[in-house]
Amino acid sequence: MNTSADLVTRVCQGDADAFRLIFERYSRPVISFIYDMVNDRALAEELTQETFVRAFRAIHTMRAETKLSTWLFGIARNVARESLRARARANNHVDLADKSVMDLSDDKPVPVEGLLSKELNDLIRRSLAALDEDKRLVFTLKVLHQCSYEEIAAITGFSLAKLKTDLHRARAEMRKKISPYAGVGYEV
């Protein structure tokens, strides 16, 4: 089996195919995670590229006990954070204060079921963007990527107490946004 540890060893030995396998295995979760963080498709592609290039250059520094997925998500998180901060500096204000992002009326009429899926996806995407960065990070990793608390702590460097608090608050904010949809076509 091409275990992650085997692949890392092979990359360190100069096996280019092994890095391609790592890319094939992890590019989808990485691009999804970055997209969740930056809410921009083209930027997510660019940052995914940057993540894997950085990973390739630093892979020989990866410690044996580190999980490859955790390590890659850690790099992706740094790449996304740098990009968000650069964008915030460029705009001289935080993008997330954008009215289009924040305009998430909880009083919207419940949509017809045919539109539910698309609208709900859009609502989740905008609601994620409206969370502050730390909350968005832990919510994405836990709820959308099913990482354990231990993995999230390793990726983010947050204490267990902070990540639990952020996750709880993020869930509460997301619940408020999606509440008009809960119960439509779902068993609640």
Added chain:
Amino acid sequence: MKCEVCTELLEEYLDGELAPQDREQVDAHLIACIECSEDFATLTAEQEIFARYDREIEVPPFLWTRVAAHTAPAPKRRWLPNLFTKPASAIAVLLLAIAIGAIYFFSRPKPSDPKLTTTRPSNIQAPNPSSQSVQSVVKKPRKARLRVKPRTVIDQSDVLSSDLAYLDADEQDTAKHIEQSKILLRSIKNVQISDSDDEIDVTYDKALSRRLLNENVVLRRDAEMKAKFPTKTLLADLEPFLIDIANLPDRARPQDVREIKERVQKTEIVAALLDYQDRGANNR
């Protein structure tokens, strides 16, 4: 356990992060308390909604090409271009070339054809394979080394059937789900387990299985509600495999992985998933 305590622990309980003792207490409380069990059902329903979240983002095939362009190993340098990386070496080669040129110029036989001598400027030497090669080394600007590009096979593994465009949203979700489950189970089916393995790293397969399991529950219920019984049956058959893979530890014992692998082979679940894809949306 009091309801307040249970409420505080519910999210960690849902996340599977509670210590066994706390988990048992919450289990017991949820059986007895209607209000807390309703809260838990709400949390579970939210989780299902997020499990359905589709970013509609794929890894574009060109992305690997771009990454590979930055990560391809540098080709081995030849000694000759190396000479030009240091000024002293370049000067030495230049002087050597001039010396060879001068020796050749003064020692060559006089040309018998006077026309040639008048038409060719004196500082240009006659074409000669040996001197030409030296001159080319000196005068020609160093060409950019060609990078050896790695194989750029376009990864089409993410591309599902072209029929997908004609499926409705639910069927597209199911088709994607079936495709990803098939890839997961194939990976388990093809796993090479050696007797010398102490443990097998299944981190990725496990994480994928957790996500697919969430999806599977939702899609199976949808299929049942919409009376799509073949789909419902297939997803019900698939679910135990996803549960078992999701419950493996990150570094699983070879015998645990082998058991799942053998069940995948015996039950021919992969063939059933393939058959479902082959039949297409219209026959479901």
